[in-house]
Amino acid sequence: MENQNISDIIESYLKQILAESQQVEIRRAEIANQFNVVPSQINYVIKTRFTIQDGYVVQSKRGGGGYIRIEKVKLLDNLDFIDSLVTAVGDQISRHDSLAVVRSLFEAGAINRSEANIILAAINKDAINTGDRQADEQIRAQILISILNHLRYES
Amino acid sequence: MENQNISDIIESYLKQILAESQQVEIRRAEIANQFNVVPSQINYVIKTRFTIQDGYVVQSKRGGGGYIRIEKVKLLDNLDFIDSLVTAVGDQISRHDSLAVVRSLFEAGAINRSEANIILAAINKDAINTGDRQADEQIRAQILISILNHLRYES
């Protein structure tokens, strides 16, 4: 709990702001300086922790007055939302990204906590582990899509 | 008592912390160093002494700020039932037999209807279809066992 890396700390900082506001707008160099990291680390944090699967949309502008804006996504109606997740899953999906998909479903209210936990159990590395990573990612994608399709007509 | 091997000693150390706390979070290299063993021995201790059957759930993260976290969980009173299903599933299981396992869970009240449907979506033939039937049966078995293990405890 204590020895958090700096990326986690920056993530928390931003999410704390987002807890009270729909969006946060930063100047990359300023935040990098504030946390004493190189500017590109801010990109790393955003790329790994503020993806669309996580429910965030990021916009930015370069040049004078440039910024990075992170916005919490409003949930679309369920069908479009599930479509977008099916697209996000694609033919194969990493474990990391699949966690974000399940989290999105939960936060959207499409599934409850115990359903989410069952799905996580179905796609974790004890469950899917053929020894071939690409094969695993494909199987994981198929399972998620099968579940998403089920949720589409169940909900 | 006298001839405790080092794995037992590390186990005791961790369980002593867990006696007073719901979870313990360690840095693998640090504990390995403290007990003067190679880091992978920590994995051995965890794998042999902190299993779900023992009532522990383990999570970890690699990279900077990485950790291993062991959490005590409340086991439910359906353990024998789950054990019997795990045995029934074995290393591989047909689709037909897997349906019976899910039905048993439902009829026993371990899962509700929508949870059952999600599990069925995860193991149906759209979800698991590598083209190799035996491989499919093995994957299906692993998924079911992972879910069964999840159903052992309160989360």
Add this chain to the structure above:
DNA sequence: ATAATATTAGTCAACATTAGTCAAGAACAC
């Protein structure tokens, strides 16, 4: 207007820092 310069953010690959896996051999129990 156009060109030059300044000011931002983005990408990518190298390197660093953790944990995981696996198999060989040692130690132990019977």
Add this chain to the structure above:
DNA sequence: GTGTTCTTGACTAATGTTGACTAATATTAT
């Protein structure tokens, strides 16, 4: 002696950090 458990280390994988280089946009000079 045989089978199981423990110990070890080489190799692998995941995640985080850094900096050189690139790209976009704004501002200033001509």
